[in-house]
Amino acid sequence: xxxxxxxxxxxxxxxxxxxxxxxxxxxxxxxxxxxxxxxxxxxxxxxxxxxxxxxxxxxxxxxxxxxxxxxxxxxxxxxxxxxxxxxxxxxxxxxxxxxxxxxxxxxxxxxxxxxxxxxxxxxxxxxxxxxxxxxxxxxxxxxxxxxxxxxxxxxxx
Numbered sequence: 001x002x003x004x005x006x007x008x009x010x011x012x013x014x015x016x017x018x019x020x021x022x023x024x025x026x027x028x029x030x031x032x033x034x035x036x037x038x039x040x041x042x043x044x045x046x047x048x049x050x051x052x053x054x055x056x057x058x059x060x061x062x063x064x065x066x067x068x069x070x071x072x073x074x075x076x077x078x079x080x081x082x083x084x085x086x087x088x089x090x091x092x093x094x095x096x097x098x099x100x101x102x103x104x105x106x107x108x109x110x111x112x113x114x115x116x117x118x119x120x121x122x123x124x125x126x127x128x129x130x131x132x133x134x135x136x137x138x139x140x141x142x143x144x145x146x147x148x149x150x151x152x153x154x155x156x157x
Contacts, residue, residue: 016042020049027053032063043074051078052086059089068099079111082153084118087111088126095130105134109142110149117154 023038036057042050055074058067072093078086091111097103108130115123131139150157 016045016047016050020047020053023050023053027057027062032057036063043077046081048078048081048083048086051075051081052083052089055086055089068093072099079114080153082118084115084120084123087115087118088120088123091115091123091126091130095126105130106138106142106145109134109139110145113142113146114149114153117150117157 019038019042023035026032026035026038036054039050039054039057043054051074055071055078056062057064058071058074060066072090075086075089075093079090088111091108093099094104094111095108109127112123112127112130116127134142
C-alpha cells in the first residue's frame, strides 16, 4: 500500500514541479502574466514554491500591480510550509512594516531565524541586522516564538 501512495505522490508532484520550472523560465524572459498562469494552479493546490514565487511577483509588481498585502499573504502561506525564501520575505515585511500598520521587530526576528534554520544563507545577515534594533526583552519574546514554530516547521532540526 505504501508503494501505491508513494507512486501517487510522485505522479502528482512531477506536473507541479514542471509547471514551476516553466513559470521560472517565463519569469526569466519577462513574461510575468504567462508565469502567473503557470503558478496559480500549483499555488492553489498548496505548492510552497509556487506560493513563494507569486509572493515575489506581488512584492515587486511583476506582471501584476504591486500589492504588499497580497505579497505578504502568499509569502506567509509558503512560510508555514517551511519555505526558507518565503520566511525571509515575511521577516522583511515585518521588519520594514510595508503594507502593515507598523513594523514588528519581534516577528521579523522570528521569521529570519526560522529562515536561517531552513537553510537560507542570507537570513542570518538579516537576523543580525534586526537584532541591532531590538531590546533584550524583544529578543526573549522572539526566542519563545521561535521555539514554538521550530518544532512544528522543522521537527528534525
